[in-house]
Amino acid sequence: MPKLAIDRDFLREFAALEKPVQERVEEVFAKFDHATHAGLHLEKITHARDRRFRTIRIDKSYRGVVLAPESGDIYTLLKVLPHDDAYAWAQRRTASVNSATGRIEIRDSEAIDSVRPHLERMAATQPPEESAALFSDVSDADLRRLGVDPQTLEFARVLTDPVQLETAKAFLPPTQWQVLYGLASGMSPEEVWEELGAAITEEEIDPEDLDAAVRRSPDRVVLVDGPRELMAVFARPFDLWRVYLHPMQREAVEARHSGPARVTGGPGTGKTVVALHRARALAERGEGPVLVTTFTSTLADSLSAGLKVLAESPEVLEAVTVEHVDKLAHRVFREVHGQPRLLQGPAERELWSAAAERSGAEFSPAFLAEEWRQVVLAQRIESADAYLAAKRTGRGRRLGAVQKARVWQTVCDFQRELRERGLWTHESVCAEAARILAERDDKPYRHVVVDEAQDLGPEKWRLLRAAVPEVPDDIFIAGDTHQRIYASRVSLREVGVDVAGRSRRLRINYRTTAEILAWSLELLHGESIDDMDGGLETLAGCRSEVSGFPPQLKGHANRSAELRALADTVREWLGSDVLPGEIGIAARSNRLAEEAADALVGAGVPARMLRGGRAEEEAVSVGTMHRMKGLEFRCLAVVGADADQVPAPKAVTAESEDPVAHAHDLQRERCLLFVACTRARELLSVTWQGKPSPLLPTAG
Template structure:
């Protein structure tokens, strides 16, 4: 029975075809077994550089290009193009096996040959060449073949290499780009994600190479699987792994492990594949968790696409941490009354008034959450000895006694009312898990880990037995958008020696990434394990337009300009569902929706719409977390709105907390800007935010 693979990049192309063509492609390849068995419809182009390329008729206008093995029955669909374009594409290209990685490669040999003479002429006149300091032996060891080696040797500028991305074999281009970026051959090899071999791979075994390239080829068995792929082309395109990601997702660890990386480096995709891999081992139930319901829903949708059997699907649970803690709590205590934010502030105010202590309700609430609960303090003596790192306001013994009395009164009021906060439910759920010999999960995968509070981490630690592959943690502290800070070591989660860092951004253009990173320049950001994180080495291999910055006089002008910008994107062919608008407040996001409605542009709130709705979406910067769009407008980046005054502790009250709040607000804008894949538009009215001070394009 023939096996059919679908090239990952064709999934993106398929999503852009007209529906009638999509239906015809699905119909033809659903009957592919009969076509190949009978030898019908597969035609060999007359002038093809690679004798294994075939074309197949879709209709009178469209043809598919298929890679067919010289022996065996493994076929790969590479392209669907208009008739003449399909033949031209097939005639120019050649498939090969990378002898270092064993993966399938496709190259445009005509383009390489045509470009080489002019590059050689320029190289003869240049004082240096791009890879003068790299030996041929190192390049060959990294999978560079003779044609690409000859090409690399005449390069004099990285710009030439970037232009060659469209026709060089992808794996080999990645190697050259990494070396050009200053990586050592050993560092480049690590990013290839393959184990070293004594013998090179068989350069002629195309079928085996396809099997070894899951990050590029989707293998399907039968028409049902094929139809499922065609129903979700864009989603599947986004969940396939780069080799470096694949290595992390499928590794075996003798304890907890962590993957870090900047925005767009694929941490969430790695987390999804990690959960799928662990569930496939059959060792026990796997929990996939994060900090909000919106993100957990997104993770669940991704896992539905990945799960290839009912057994794997049934082995994975997806729920956010508060949902998990409430479930464990409710099993023992039943339903709980949750204290609302306003009610909590009212209690703190009454405690302050009753005790006549010199603290604000904000200070006491933060001290309770980030010292008392975070360090499991249960007594006055314990509070006197507690570390208060990150709490800028120093407290003497008398003041600590006053704070502890206020905390005791607050907690006593919760007990008297029989009400709970999300944190206290989590603490109680952790206690209950500690009493159990059996743990509910064998493995836990955590996404967006940087935003979890210490009490939530203790819950997760208590929910899985310590052992191999117990906790897998994905996060980036540069994208922390809430107050929580933690040292994993101090709560019993050890990841030393089992951490991987992803550095290649697959979503955002180099121009958008570099500009957005500038917003965090000079910030000292912790790594959740007692050290500092870094953005050194983060890079994007995709280039595009620089961000567009625009200041307007008043808010109405800014909203009118936003509507005009969105109209420009739509007129340029951008799908409405690929446009996102981020604002610091719900009020401004609603104003943006109203401005778009006045301009006749269909738009909905991020809270009420999804990818499938096909409309422009607007929401808060917090709501943008975990999403991506072709084009993003970040609006209202205005003095007094960004940073939001209500989110920043006054410096005179606590200078350290003030600095942390400002850093968090910077990270929030950074997150919003890096949701953009291709175009970023940033606007303000009146005076620009201080975060934009000194920025240039």
Template sequence: MPQLAIHKDFLHEFAKLEKPVQNRVTEVFAKFEQATHTGLHLEKITGARDDRFRTIRIDQFWRGVVLAPTSGDTYTLLRVLPHDDAYDWAKRRKASVNTATGGIEIRDVAAIDASLPHMERMAQNTQDRLFAHVKDSDLERLGVDEQTLAFARTLTASFQLDAARGLLPPVQWDVLYGLAAGLSPEQVWQELGAQITGEVDPEDLDAAVERSRDRVLLVEGPAELMAALEHPFDLWRIYLHPVQRAVVEASYRGPARISGGPGTGKTVVALHRAHRLARAGGRVLLTTFTSTLAEALDSSLRLLAETDGAGDSATVLERVRVEHIDRVAHRVFREAHGQPDLLSAQRERRLWEQVIGELGLDLSPAFLAEEWRQVVLSRGVTTADEYLAAKRTGRGRGLSASHRARVWQAVSAFGERSAERGLWTHETIAEEAARLLEARDDKPFDHVVVDEAQDLHPGQWRLLRAAVAEGPDDVFIAGDTHQRIYGPQVSLAEMGIDIRGRSSKLRINYRTTAQILGWSLGLMHGQTVDDMDGGLDSVAGCRSEMRGDEPLLSGFTTWEAELRHLVDTVRGWTETGVLPAEIGVAARSNRAVDQAVSALEDSGLPARALAKGTADGESVAVGTMHRMKGLEFRCLAVVGAGGRQLPAPHSVTPEEEDPGAHARDLLRERSLLFVACTRAREQLYVSWHQAPSPFIEALLDKN
């Protein structure tokens, strides 16, 4: 029976079509099975380079281009274009099967053939060839076919390869890109590992389409077609890179983790993983650090469930609880103890000051609070002997035994005062919730999936470990420690979560242009960042295949001048067709956010502070760098990135008071800027007044 498949490139184009044309496309292909069965509409193309291409009539002006199999039943919709453009597009291209991955490939044969003579003439003038160091046999083993090989041998510079990206089959271009970047054939082979299939029949298009789930969606009937076309921009729902899909579908013997730089699709993997586990009948907790991110996960999960062709979306959603981690802890706590009396930051500081005064200690409240959180709570210390033996990695200031005794005296007194008055913090609530769940034989969940895992503190990890019994697929973790802006350094192994041998990394950025990504990665260059598993993390190899403009950097003498230029920049984006809702503005403080909103509104531009609710879909979204977490915008302006604002003085512990906390605070402030800048998809604008932030100044000095 005929089956329709939809190529990813088609959905990109479908989203840009006018609504009447979209409606007509939906009507035609909803009846595709009957049309192909009766032989209607599909027409051969005279003069086509690939005689498997067909056109299908949408209306008098529009035509669809379909790849029909030589044998088999799978028809792949490639494009919908105006009549003449559709025929021209089809006549220039051929379909083939990649010999390494077995996936389907579409290439512009005419453009490659036309460019080869010119490329060969240019190459004659230089002895340096881009791939002179790579053997033909290695290229062929990596799936590079005869035509692409001939083209590759003419290349003399990497910019030529960049320019050819739209001509060559994507996987073959990825192979050449990796080799040009300095990877060995063996390393490129490892990158292809999730895609390699073994023996491949180059004529079996049905099998090739089935293997191409990163680029092709097999549609099971009109309902699934409608679901795919209803949200054409949300391609993450139906197209996964083979590395992502391998992680989503894997069965693990215990906890597992996916890591990767910004925009590499970690959240997408977490969502698909939670959805898959729920479809298999498991009770799933999908959690993250903040309520805003949890709301976004819930919306995305519902969208993913709607796309699922199995027809059991309601049941799947019932099996998944989406909650941010503090809400999980407070819910468990309230079930046993009722509503807690929470210590605010001000009340907590006053309690530390009271303890210091009573004991006559020469220690600061800030140091004691950090020592309590980073050592005592993090390591589950409950006695003086345990504290004397506890590791204090990263604390910066060494303590003698006598100093430790005084610190423990203060920590013990703080705990006693809190208990006497019935006072709690978010950290102690998480610890108590973990204790309550640990005592239960009937765990509330079969699986836990964690997004933005780098921002959780040890008590929250102990809570999650206690929420699910140890076993296959019990805990799945997605995160990037370079984007840590809340939580402390954590060793998962010490939390009872062993991911050894079950860790994968994503490297391809799907959100940000290479220019924005490269500049943003420079902010983190040379920083020592842990990997939550006893080692160091790295963003090396993180790349984007999208090209765009370099970030714009501007310095001003005053804040008023900076705001005026922000208004001009945002207005310039809107005048080029960017919608206000596609624009974001990030600042370090709430005060700067309010001033930016006022400046935009006074100039007639719609703007809204994220702190006052989610964006309304019609205004420029303005928020603190913290609130940018999990969001993305076509165009983003980062303002107030000056030396007096970033790092924020009130957020950095003085070095003389606590060197360890000082170093962590500086890294956290740097990560904040990194997170904010990587929210931009196409345009990034960064400004400051007076001196730039030292984080930015280091990059300016390099240029």
């Protein structure tokens, strides 16, 4: 029985087709199995380079291009274009099977053949020092071993400049281009081979077996099983990256490790996708309960919804618990002590002020609270001698011995008050829960999967370490310290989580266009950001394969003018077949977010404040930058990116009080803006009133 596969690139294009054309595509391909079985509708293409390409009629103006196997039953839908464009596209291209990966490849053969002579003539007229071949030090044997086919190999031999290779990206097979790009950037053939990783197949490859090649290509095509699944794919084409894995992602999901392991990567590289697939894979092994956790209830709700999409059986869902770390801590705490009485913010400041007055410590409540959290609790310090000897990395204000003694006296006084009043903080509840689990031989979980790991503090890591036995595949971590939006800083090794030699980096962004990603990366240019393991994190090599429009940046005279312009922008997006639920509005403060929501509603645009972990389909979602974490939108507007709002004055420690804390706070504000901007998939608008934020890379 014929099966239909859909090229992923087409799914992005499908979302941009006019609604009547989309509906006809759905109608035609819902009946596709009957059409191909009867031998109808698929037409050969005159003068085609590849005789396996066919067209199928969508309506009087549009044709679909289908790759039809000469033997086998998988038909791959590649494009839907206006009639003449469809034939022109198909006549230029050929399909082949990569000899290293065994996956399907489509290339613009006509472009390759027409550009190569031009490059040869250019090289012949250049001085010898400028015409050196780009790959002169790479043998044909190495290129073939890496899956470079004869046509691409001949083309590669005439390249003399990396710019020529960049240009060729538009028509070379993507995997082969990535191989050449790696070699041109200085990687050895062995390093490129390792980078391909899970893409390399050990199967014997038949270059004529398109069916097998398509089945090996989940990164490029989506196989659909019947009309119902086809309709689901067409209904939410942008959600596919959440379900289908790129080879590097699949390797991270399926790997077995002797201990904790980690996956890192920039925004949109699919870390959460990998974490969810990893949880499912661990549950399917049947070795014991799996905990999936993160740092907020909103994100935990999103993870729970994602797992329900991926789970293929009730047994998987039953084996996995999804809850944020504080909920786990309070649950463990209640089992022994009952419900804790929590100390709230204003009352905590009063306790610190009173303790400091009694001890004579001339420090602010904010400084003392952070010293307690980041040094005393983080390092589990229980004596004056231990505090005097403690490392205070990241605490900018240097303390002498007398000052430390006063601080320690104040901390002891504060902790005594907590005990006498029976009060707890979230951090002390977490620390107590970690102690309880550490003393238990029967751990509650066999595996822990952590998402957004960069925002967990030391006490939370110790709790998670105590929640599982130290065995193979005990802890799996997904995170990116460039997206740290809270004050948590931690060394994994110091909290008993050693990922040395078991860490992978994802580089391909599946969410954001190249233009939005490049601009957003400028927000963090020059920032030194730790990797939670004693080194520095990097976004080098992070890239998007999708082109689009650059961000729109504009200042306004006042807030009213900015919000009127916001309403105009959103109406323009809605007029371009963007659904309300595909639009997000982000602001630094809750007050400004509410003003933006009111302005949209007043302009006749349906808008709702974000309250849970998911956007609503029938309304534009408006929320703070923190609320945007874990979400994504086709179109996103950041409002209030002015000097008075970003960075938020109350979120930044005065440089005179603590220069290191001041620098960390500014970096965190940059990361927060970076997170907000990279929620946009296709269109990003950034606006401000008066003077633009000093954190913006350009004010346009």
